[in-house]
Amino acid sequence: MTWETAEPVGAKPTLRDVALAAGVHLATASRALSDAPSRPVAPRTVALVRQAAARLGYVPDQVARSLRTHRTPAIGVLIPDMSNPVMPPLVRGAEQRLAQYGYTTLFADTDNDPAAETKRLTMLLSWRVAGLILATARRDQPLAAELVNSGVPVVLMSRKLDATPVPSVTVDESVGIAQALGHVLELGHRRIAYLGVPQWTSAGHERLVAFRDNIASRGLTLPPEFVVTCAGYGEQDGAAALAGLLDRPDRPTAVLTGNDMMALGCYDAIRSAGLRCPEDVSVVGYNDMPLTDRVDPPLTTVRVPYFDVGRQAATLLVEKLAEANDIDRSVRLTPRLVVRGSTAAARAS
Amino acid sequence: MTWETAEPVGAKPTLRDVALAAGVHLATASRALSDAPSRPVAPRTVALVRQAAARLGYVPDQVARSLRTHRTPAIGVLIPDMSNPVMPPLVRGAEQRLAQYGYTTLFADTDNDPAAETKRLTMLLSWRVAGLILATARRDQPLAAELVNSGVPVVLMSRKLDATPVPSVTVDESVGIAQALGHVLELGHRRIAYLGVPQWTSAGHERLVAFRDNIASRGLTLPPEFVVTCAGYGEQDGAAALAGLLDRPDRPTAVLTGNDMMALGCYDAIRSAGLRCPEDVSVVGYNDMPLTDRVDPPLTTVRVPYFDVGRQAATLLVEKLAEANDIDRSVRLTPRLVVRGSTAAARAS
DNA sequence: TTGAAAGCGGTACCAG
DNA sequence: CTGGTACCGCTTTCAA
Numbered sequence: 140m141t142w143e144t145a146e147p148v149g150a151k152p153t154l155r156d157v158a159l160a161a162g163v164h165l166a167t168a169s170r171a172l173s174d175a176p177s178r179p180v181a182p183r184t185v186a187l188v189r190q191a192a193a194r195l196g197y198v199p200d201q202v203a204r205s206l207r208t209h210r211t212p213a214i215g216v217l218i219p220d221m222s223n224p225v226m227p228p229l230v231r232g233a234e235q236r237l238a239q240y241g242y243t244t245l246f247a248d249t250d251n252d253p254a255a256e257t258k259r260l261t262m263l264l265s266w267r268v269a270g271l272i273l274a275t276a277r278r279d280q281p282l283a284a285e286l287v288n289s290g291v292p293v294v295l296m297s298r299k300l301d302a303t304p305v306p307s308v309t310v311d312e313s314v315g316i317a318q319a320l321g322h323v324l325e326l327g328h329r330r331i332a333y334l335g336v337p338q339w340t341s342a343g344h345e346r347l348v349a350f351r352d353n354i355a356s357r358g359l360t361l362p363p364e365f366v367v368t369c370a371g372y373g374e375q376d377g378a379a380a381l382a383g384l385l386d387r388p389d390r391p392t393a394v395l396t397g398n399d400m401m402a403l404g405c406y407d408a409i410r411s412a413g414l415r416c417p418e419d420v421s422v423v424g425y426n427d428m429p430l431t432d433r434v435d436p437p438l439t440t441v442r443v444p445y446f447d448v449g450r451q452a453a454t455l456l457v458e459k460l461a462e463a464n465d466i467d468r469s470v471r472l473t474p475r476l477v478v479r480g481s482t483a484a485a486r487a488s
Numbered sequence: 489m490t491w492e493t494a495e496p497v498g499a500k501p502t503l504r505d506v507a508l509a510a511g512v513h514l515a516t517a518s519r520a521l522s523d524a525p526s527r528p529v530a531p532r533t534v535a536l537v538r539q540a541a542a543r544l545g546y547v548p549d550q551v552a553r554s555l556r557t558h559r560t561p562a563i564g565v566l567i568p569d570m571s572n573p574v575m576p577p578l579v580r581g582a583e584q585r586l587a588q589y590g591y592t593t594l595f596a597d598t599d600n601d602p603a604a605e606t607k608r609l610t611m612l613l614s615w616r617v618a619g620l621i622l623a624t625a626r627r628d629q630p631l632a633a634e635l636v637n638s639g640v641p642v643v644l645m646s647r648k649l650d651a652t653p654v655p656s657v658t659v660d661e662s663v664g665i666a667q668a669l670g671h672v673l674e675l676g677h678r679r680i681a682y683l684g685v686p687q688w689t690s691a692g693h694e695r696l697v698a699f700r701d702n703i704a705s706r707g708l709t710l711p712p713e714f715v716v717t718c719a720g721y722g723e724q725d726g727a728a729a730l731a732g733l734l735d736r737p738d739r740p741t742a743v744l745t746g747n748d749m750m751a752l753g754c755y756d757a758i759r760s761a762g763l764r765c766p767e768d769v770s771v772v773g774y775n776d777m778p779l780t781d782r783v784d785p786p787l788t789t790v791r792v793p794y795f796d797v798g799r800q801a802a803t804l805l806v807e808k809l810a811e812a813n814d815i816d817r818s819v820r821l822t823p824r825l826v827v828r829g830s831t832a833a834a835r836a837s
Numbered sequence: 838t839t840g841a842a843a844g845c846g847g848t849a850c851c852a853g
Numbered sequence: 854c855t856g857g858t859a860c861c862g863c864t865t866t867c868a869a
Contacts, residue, residue, distance in 0.1 A: 151616075153862060164840050169864060179838055201614040202554045203862035206845050211551065213615075216595070221580040224778065231570040234597050243611055246565070246595035248583050262592055265550040266562075267500075403782060429573065433752060435784035502846060513856050518848060528854050552846035555861050
């Protein structure tokens with residue numbers, strides 16, 4: 140490929156130029172360049188045109204093509220915040236699969252701001268994207284549902300809605316929680332706390348609910364204060380929440396958290412209380428973000444296959460687009476507990 | 489905003505619909521909706537049209553608009569690998585600024601594969617993007633230079649070319665290295681090793697060169713083996729490189745690395761050699777990626793303002809686009825050493 | 838198998 | 854200030 144045309148800067152060769160150079164009609168050139176096998180074009184003509192196109196460095200104008208065909212090979216991807224460590228693999232997985240199918244990814248980071256989200260969405264829609272992948276959906280957000288009603292194919296990535304069934308690729312949080320809980324129970328812990336992330340996302344909510352259900356179904360009981368919903372996603376939120384619990388005489392000997400950052404906050408709270416992890420308090424994180432194996436102590440956590448979630452989300456959308464029918468399938472992947480050094484057997488109490 | 493039109497799914501209202509609804513001519517509707525202040529339109533007409541547009545949920549078709557105006561408010565952003573921890577802030581910064589100026593970000597992750605890069609690039613070019621931000625440039629890569637010649641405005645993000653001066657936003661690596669080196673020298677270290685990342689990127693290269701220059705300009709000498717270029721960017725690469733050095737009787741007492749992952753690899757090598765960090769060997773990383781403050785020991789490293797680099801890259805490109813002239817300005821930001829626990833005073837030797 | 842021509846949804850120029 | 858109209862680059866139907 141070469142962009143070193145001798146023509147004036149910015150003057151990209153058009154199909155007309157190619158046709159002229161090949162000595163054929165515009166329409167013929169179009170057909171010759173088309174991949175559709177049903178086009179009746181003489182092989183010699185095809186060769187001629189293709190050659191001319193290559194020589195001129197012709198790149199078809201997707202804008203013109205889209206206008207004419209009403210089909211735009213572009214997918215909008217909405218991300219709440221790229222600095223959240225679970226997002227990069229999600230985006231990477233989605234973009235890779237989309238590109239593989241010839242789609243361009245229109246990327247937008249909403250910075251967790253609903254107003255920004257609306258603006259970005261309008262922008263994407265103005266491009267007449269073929270579909271949308273949303274990693275921004277909140278449980279109660281009507282936005283995604285509205286989009287679906289408007290006819291734009293939408294797939295939710297790593298999130299779901301409470302009320303409306305929108306195709307999604309998520310993770311079976313109950314499996315992750317069951318494994319995490321099973322692990323600390325096996326280690327002999329009985330006073331177990333759960334520090335949930337904020338509950339606007341389905342993932343965070345499902346984790347907390349799964350914890351409650353698991354506790355109940357195993358016939359265990361816990362002080363109600365042991366299940367807490369934090370105000371934010373950060374280390375401080377986890378630290379603050381756990382600090383309140385460590386003061387109690389019946390303090391928890393193990394704590395499960397809704398994400399890894401909060402788990403690291405627990406490390407701080409434990410240290411501040413003059414205790415140690417895992418000797419005094421075991422900690423289990425969630426997500427298995429990078430470097431959790433390097434912190435001190437290495438974090439036991441639930442590994443979530445985010446790259447696959449992204450890839451599957453793209454796959455699902457591409458399928459919907461291709462089959463043109465309303466397959467409202469959803470996909471659910473399975474997380475897996477990774478045991479490291481932040482959990483240990485409960486002391487004889 | 490609402491997408492709940494009563495019309496058949498997929499039938500987005502067009503400007504003609506708006507004009508009809510407002511009882512004005514198509515061209516008038518266009519003018520009324522235009523932001524250009526020079527348009528002579530009666531205020532009442534504007535109100536009428538805007539109202540009709542809102543009622544119908546009209547979103548202008550960017551594709552049609554672009555075709556007509558030859559101006560596409562879209563910028564392609566090429567990333568080598570989103571799972572590299574320096575990339576998310578870069579992308580986030582760029583996208584935020586671009587959106588602020590009304591540009592849509594066309595995102596592509598090339599997976600560090602030149603073939604994929606070419607394909608993705610063609611895809612972006614077919615969209616007639618107004619400009620390109622490349623975080624993929626290698627020092628010798630003619631690709632970026634070709635692009636510039638072809639007339640597409642290009643800005644390099646966090647990278648530069650050896651031969652061709654392309655506008656870029658980078659970091660003054662010599663400052664980072666000088667600070668890191670100054671720090672360990674002050675701590676009394678004299679046998680200092682440098683483990684460089686692969687040298688295809690300007691950043692990695694400049695760091696290594698800066699180290700050599702700094703050593704020389706301070707009148708120090710080092711065994712030539714103390715400056716090594718690793719084969720990859722990973723922990724293993726750093727570990728392997730340092731392991732070879734720790735065997736020597738004159739083993740280094742401090743090591744600077746080209747990135748944080750390699751620094752963590754050094755931790756492993758030091759441990760394997762039966763030594764300790766920082767007591768026996770001090771380690772300085774580069775980038776200050778997330779959680780480096782949480783590893784054991786907390787990593788002393790050079791903090792690079794990647795979010796700003798991304799934002800400035802977008803700013804630079806937007807300026808080029810607006811001023812329409814060939815400002816070939818480049819921007820250079822300054823990194824800053826963050827001292828943590830992986831460096832300590834050299835022992836009396 | 839190829840040429841001719843319509844038209845996608847806007848913008849911008851020109852006339853009124 | 855508003856209406857009429859050419860046209861951006863390409864695909865596609867219809868004739869030749």
